[in-house]
Amino acid sequence: MNATRVRDLAVIGIVALIASWLLAEAFYGSLPPIRLLVGASLYPIAVAEVAFGFAIRNRIASHRVGMARGQLHPITIARAVALAKASALVGAASAGVWAGLLLVIAPDRAIVRAAMEDLPGVTVGFLGALALTGAALWLEQCCRTPDDEEDEDTPGGDPSWGTDFR
Template sequence: VLAFVIRQRKENHGIGPGSGQLHAITAARAVALAKASAQVGSLVGGIWLGFLVWLLMQRSDLRAAASDTPGAVVGLLGGVALVAAALWLEYCCRAPIEPPDEAATS
């Protein structure tokens, strides 16, 4: 949700210090949140992936492994979804590319 709000404000030039605008520090905090969320999501997704692989290898020996597999799949999908949302937020927080000043090049 935060990514869509920031993207809309950025497209409408609603980022700035004025009233009703999104402050630039808030966008920078959102980038920090996105970077941390991507790291946590990849860590959690990797843990669930390892657990899922172990469950699939133990499936023939343990009945409990078969019942724990759906939960491991949901955990893995949650980690992947967190990484995807974090990368989308980070993408939406990019600064707009401005053309270079012609006076600076001459």
């Protein structure tokens, strides 16, 4: 499985930004208020993924991955990689949506009271989406075996072949 590319996440974020900016320009007046907790909803997931990343990285570094009792099962690591990839996509798309909203309400915050009230929630949401994306990339990086890093440095090496979990 190939690593998530930041370029792909940037494209997703830009497309989401443009779409949300166009929709917010057209329909901002009919949107409900954006509260602080709405924007903060991605932080617990980001924190959990960072913690999970540290746990997996420590298990891989100490060679405690395998199918024996007390070891981290390789399927768990594969599931963590899938979670990380999905979270990176969600984080990038969410960052784009929040950025599009920021582009609409930030210029109007001094004039429109609703924009001023929505600004903290949108800002917290944007930062939470960036945190989720970063945490997902971190978790994915932590799931790599030492063989993965060696294969990337080898000319012609295929990093997808270095995923044997010892």
